[in-house]
Amino acid sequence: MPYKVTDSCLKCGYCIKRCPEGAIIADEKEKMDELILQPVHIDVEICTDCGVCVSEEYWCPAQAIVEIQ
Numbered sequence: 001m002p003y004k005v006t007d008s009c010l011k012c013g014y015c016i017k018r019c020p021e022g023a024i025i026a027d028e029k030e031k032m033d034e035l036i037l038q039p040v041h042i043d044v045e046i047c048t049d050c051g052v053c054v055s056e057e058y059w060c061p062a063q064a065i066v067e068i069q
């Protein structure tokens, strides 16, 4: 099953280097007041559906990555 980043994403960018396959891709940074936000998306061509991003080792602070049903 493929995975996607939902609207609950905080745009922290933390997941980019945590995906073992490098499938979580940085989009163009956004500025909000003094904060620099880092939106991301999952490249389904690279993602191997390993499930690490939604596993017990889950490292997204917002649990914003979900499996697409």
Ligand code: SF4
Binding pocket: 005, 008, 009, 010, 011, 012, 013, 014, 015, 016, 038, 039, 040, 059, 060, 061, 062, 063, 064, 065
């Ligand atoms: S770790 Fe979670 S909240 Fe942060 S950018 Fe990735 S998906 Fe969004």
Ligand code: SF4
Binding pocket: 003, 018, 019, 020, 021, 022, 023, 024, 042, 046, 047, 048, 049, 050, 051, 052, 053, 054
């Ligand atoms: S399922 Fe695995 S390969 Fe795909 S985005 Fe999540 S951690 Fe990366």
